[in-house]
Amino acid sequence: MVKGTHQAIDDVRNETVKIFINGEFHDRREAKISVFDSGYLVGDGVWEAFRVHQGKLIFIDQHLDRLWQSAKVIGIDIPFSKEELINNVHRTLKINGMKNDVHVRAMLTRGIKKTPSQDPRLTVSGPNLVIIAEFKAAAEESKTQGISLFTSTIRRGAPDYLDPRLNCHSKLHEVQALIQAIEAGADEALMLDVNGFVATCNATNFFMVKGGEVWTSTGEYCMNGITRGNVIKVCSRNGIRCFQKNFSLFDVYGADEAFVTGTFGGLTPVVKIDGKSIGNGACGPVTTNLRKLYEGLVAEQLK
Template identity: 70%
Template sequence: MTHGTHNAVYDPRNEEVLIYVNGELFSRNEAKISVFDSGYLVGDGVWEGFRLHKGVLVFLKEHYDRLFQGAKTVGMDLGMSRDEITKAIWKTLDANDMKGGVHVRLMFTRGIKKTPSQDPRLTVSGPNLVIIAEYKKADPESRDQGVTLFTSTIRRGSPDYLDPRLNCHSKIHEVQALVQALEAGADEALMLDVNGFVSTCNATNFFMVKDGEVWTSTGQYCMNGITRGKVIEVCEQAGIPCFQKNFSLFDVYGADEAFVTGSFGGLTPVTGIDGRTITETVPGTMTQRLQKLYEQAIEAQVNEVKV
């Protein structure tokens, strides 16, 4: 049975959701994109995942900052402003009568190619935009039981060939890492950077706790996660020592607690890594405290937007 940080509680309403494709809405079974799409052919695209909570798209500015930086990095003109994208998202949400408990996946690709090729000059259309909004509540089992990790031999990319901060459609190295972890009997993969220091996980950011301190990687070789940034922020606000630093598996194996972060699952406890037990208390004391502080940050964002 699948178990991990992206497990969602089954919701039958998702069978009837309408999907946004370039300004039009289609039923789930009718939503399609061309086989000549750049994203399908060569993974040429950027994307974001948003949470709709109590009628508010949480941390929207931070997600847009990352989206537009990614598009600029790969030389892609999205052809839409932030306001126009927001209107497209709300068109999708309103068509599905969605108010909260929703995860939104927004995907831009460079467009349709004349023929299968990497060359952007062979793109014969504007960017393609797909928006998938689903009712998604994180499965409490992951939060209650925690997840296990396995350290993959697949390293996170160096900024000089594929900057890990780029939230692009090319995710094959993370998939490879996850496959290794699954074959080893773990739930997800822990990934090292090119220097052998702990970097991140295949789909989430990694944190460890030691002697009341929270550690995470330097950020040079990991996705610049929105939730990661918020956890660092709430630590600073609460006076919890939080360090972005280099550390190795030597440190991780001796951690008091560990957890991973992501927009969908929030903070998910890690119980074991590479067959070693990290904690039998789920969630740990610090992890539980940070879960509450993060939830408070979300509520503060909702209240700020609604004022």
């Protein structure tokens, strides 16, 4: 089992799930898309992932707003409404008998190309929509034991060439960062921005705690995380001092606590960075409290 923020309990039901592709359902083993798809050829597409509990799509409005914004940024005209997408997600959940501990990924690419090329004018179909829903309950190991990070040499880029807030299919630089972390014996990668300040992780957002204060990056060079925003929200609601600011590894190594946030894992404690223990090397009290507050926000979605 791979340890990290996406560590899930193996579920044999996923071997027979049906996948939604452009209005039709296919057995997992038969779910295919053309090798001329723009997402496969040049990473030209956007996606969203969200959780399902008690049949409810958690924070779905925020996720769809981000999807529509991302599609607009790269010039994909989505040929269906948000309501239609939600309906297709529910169709996918129903055909697979899914209600709890479900992870859904919706992927939208520009479409099929006439020939392998970057040029969007050579697209000969409308956008392709794929919805993959899986039974995914988070494993407790990462939440209870925490994870380790390694600071990658791969930097988070500036918004003038690939905005880090864009949830697109082009994730190669994040994959490179993660490979470095794995080779260094860590679970995931910590990434700096172009100025050397702490930005984010390869697949999650980073927070540290110092003297009871919660710090996270300015947001200029990090993913536009839904969970990140909701943690900032619960801090504001509950009088917890939370700052979006520049800080360096000097600050991180001296942190009392650290944690990362993401749609799948929620809040996951970080116990070691670059071989250095953070705090007492365990999940700290501020992280524990914020996790409970965040879970309370999730519970509000179920009412």
